[in-house]
Amino acid sequence: MILTHIALLSSADNIKGRRSLFQVRSLRMGQCADLNGRQTMAYVEVVSTAVLLFDFCITFDSEVRWTWGRKWEIMRIAFVISRYLPIASVAMYRYYNVQSLQRGIPNPGMFIVVDGTMTTLGSAAADVLLVARTYAFCGGEKRILIAISSFGMATTAAMLTVIIIVVNQSGNPQCGAWEGQQSIIHGLHTIFQLVLMFLTLYKRFKFHRTENGQLVTAIYRDGVFYMLCITLFSMLDWLTMLVHPLSFVCGFYGPGPQTVMHSVLASHILFNLLAANESGDVIENLPVAPRMVFAQQIQTASCVDHLELWDNTDP
Template sequence: MVDYFPDFIARQTVAYTGVASAVALLFDFCITFDSEVRWTWGRKWGITRISFVISRYLPLVGVTLMTRYAVEATHGGIANYAMLTPVSDSCEYIHFLGAFAAEVLLLVRIYVFWGCDKRFLVVISVFSMATAIAMLTIAGIDKIGNSTDSTHRVLEVDKNASIIYGLLVLFELVLLSLTLYKRFKTHRLENSPIVVTIYRDGVIYMLCITLVSMVNCIVIFALPSSYTALLIG
């Protein structure tokens, strides 16, 4: 019989990290809900608001499923493996869609920074699509490989996922560079509070998500397979 739980401590670590992530997300949701009501409710529905709602609420569903999945996978035993597989697949789709919506918000922000230049929009859209296609291709290859691999374990991702996060790091570094370039090239003399806040907070946010993607890439590539899902949720 295949041992799906060779490293119980690693499984527990991944599960508890998922629970901690869920708590942090819920805490952030609660303390920012009043700002959401003030600035987004009642506004027209467009690509920006749709992307915001998806990136805001879909992760709440994702972390709920992921927490249940992690706890069941750690304590439920091998008998629950078949039952947990659809939950795992749902978590992957939700995670991807939420991340995609968040990246769309970054693209809209940078498009506005660049003066809504149509040529810039075409270039950055082509770059974004090429990156997304490359990531989806790698994910699809991994999915096919895992579907024919009877030893594939729950709470683990394929090592090739490090390439996906590497591409994501590259994408986010490009967006960060474009933001910094526009700030110091065009708006360096613009010191109004709103401009300073928008650029500062945007740069801090992109630095944080780039760092997380980079750490995820390293964790998946360097650590044992039991830890590969440590930061996925």
């Protein structure tokens, strides 16, 4: 009996020792995986920052040509926010990465609110340029402008509400608390982008099938390309969450590839529209934006609804 009892105790000790060893190994593996995930996200963020700065350099002359010296109205304000706010968000995110690896963020909840709000507003400003493109492609129909603007504002409000809820639910929010809410934010924004893309496709194939003008082609091509890129990066974000959930969630809706692509593509859409229109003829116009005029629908000889976007600053 004594020998049996001793054997049972020895077996129990061995089991506990194995469990402890397994837990230590699991902890080390988890730390290594988290470290690899952080390194991967750091590389991605560095590349995103480089792309943003490089695009800023190569398009600076276009910015000077098309936006400087104009009145501060809706379109110019949206352009400036979508172009420059991501730079500030990138700087804040770099600060977050450095501080989180050293001694931690003093007030992570406030940081989530500030950086999340900046990123959301930057994306919303880029969407304003996209809404203007869709409005022009739809022939300046006010009901369409009202509908997509209302939907966009509701989406932005929902995204900001999610950020506030996450902070209020926890006095010291951690990375894991943001995982589900981040998916909601990406989903809402992707839905808005898809709605605009399907509206563009519908108008293209229903009303502009025989229209091969440079402006219509630029509006259609840039819009669809923009939507596809944003959808692709949203899918990559979700896949990254599955592969490196902790490291990616810690990089909450920050200035990653999706935010950078928002800024870059929105700027190129505006520049391409104005450049394409520079070589076109100006038709009957209806002013709706600063120094820009969207044409009303007119009936051409080919019975095709035609629209133009005109920069009226030239004397």
